[in-house]
Amino acid sequence: MVVRVGLVGAGPWATSFTGPLLAAGPGTALVAVWARRPEAAAQLGVPVAGSFDALLDTCDAVAFAVPPDVQAELAPRAAAAGKHLLLEKPLAFTVEDAERIAAAADDAGVVTQLMLTNRWSSAVPAFVDEVRGAGPRVLRAEFVGSGAMPGSFFATPWRQPEAALHDVGPHVFDLLEAAAGPATVVHARRAGAVTAVTLEHEGGAVSSAVLSIATPGAHGPLKCEAITDAGRIVLGDPGAEFPTTIQRRIAETFGDAVAGGRSPASDVHRGVRLQRLLAAAQAAL
Structure with missing residues (x-):
């Protein structure tokens, strides 16, 4: 099974890491991208969606490479549409927004994976x-x-x-x-x-x-x-490892998780847990 993934974002991380990761697979294929700057999105060499809703029509899963507040707004919509989620860290800027993403994913029964890249070294x-x-x-x-x-x-x-x-x-x-x-x-x-x-x-x-x-x-x-x-x-x-090695492991984990219908340990709930630590540290500051 190859998971068709739509990418949200066309900034430096999207074009240098997340986009190439999804395009190379295994287990994933980058099928479309949506970003506020269409000219940047075009760099990824796949169709550029005209809107977020149009992106959702093209894919089985959505990957995010955008600021946390943007992810917090759009990820619940993607989950409600039945799309699996490859999420950036942190999930959001607040615990409440992070919990909303988790609740939406749980309600929809979709697979989630958090982009904690070092875990795959x-x-x-x-x-x-x-x-x-x-x-x-x-x-x-x-x-x-x-x-x-x-x-x-x-x-x-x-x-x-x-x-x-x-x-x-x-x-x-x-x-x-x-x-x-x-x-x-x-x-x-x-x-x-x-x-x-x-x-x-x-x-x-x-x-x-x-x-x-x-x-x-x-x-x-x-x-x-x-x-x-x-x-x-x-x-x-x-x-120390080549970035392509890490990217391959991330893509393979996500593809296998979607195929098996089970999120890995680095899922949205791990993201909520980390969000609570971030909030506690911010409060102490």
Whole structure:
């Protein structure tokens, strides 16, 4: 089964990652795109839909590569139309909007998958398995880049320096919870363009996250080390693999999930959970 996917958005991420991912498959085919700038949408080499409703008429699933508030508005409409959802992180800017997406997907019985790209690297699941089995005590993670700096390829209007929490926070929080269990935010502060968050995990571990998308000269990647009962464990570079390898795994997972009628672990409800952590950190700020 090949899932026919319509793409919403034609910005840098849509044209460099999500669109090529869907077009290459396996298990997916990019059949149409809709964006506010038709000339940008045309770069993807597939039919450009004249409206969001027209896009829905072409596909089995909808992928989003747009700002969180736009996704929050359109994803429930796609779910109500019976379309499976490949969703960007964060789901929205508020918990309420994230919950609305989840409720719409549940009501419609559609498959959902959240674009937590690092989950599909080889390094992250290997690190998570090792840490969980070693008795995690303290974890330190960071995602420090320059994507919001003027002139950056990814400097879109919503991705301002202070947006690091919502932009790269989901990657870091997802990794920390996967490795050390459910967490609560106990402290958050912003110093210039850097946001620091401390979390306490249900199993007793403590973790810290350092987030920035406006640090000159920094380009990530996601980094993490854990101090465990068995010693120090360091995350390998999730970006060491070719992007096409990650894209293939994401497409294959989504295609298999739709074919099997069952969402993967990184689904809309995982997105809601991360949204609650983001909201707690924002409140602490």
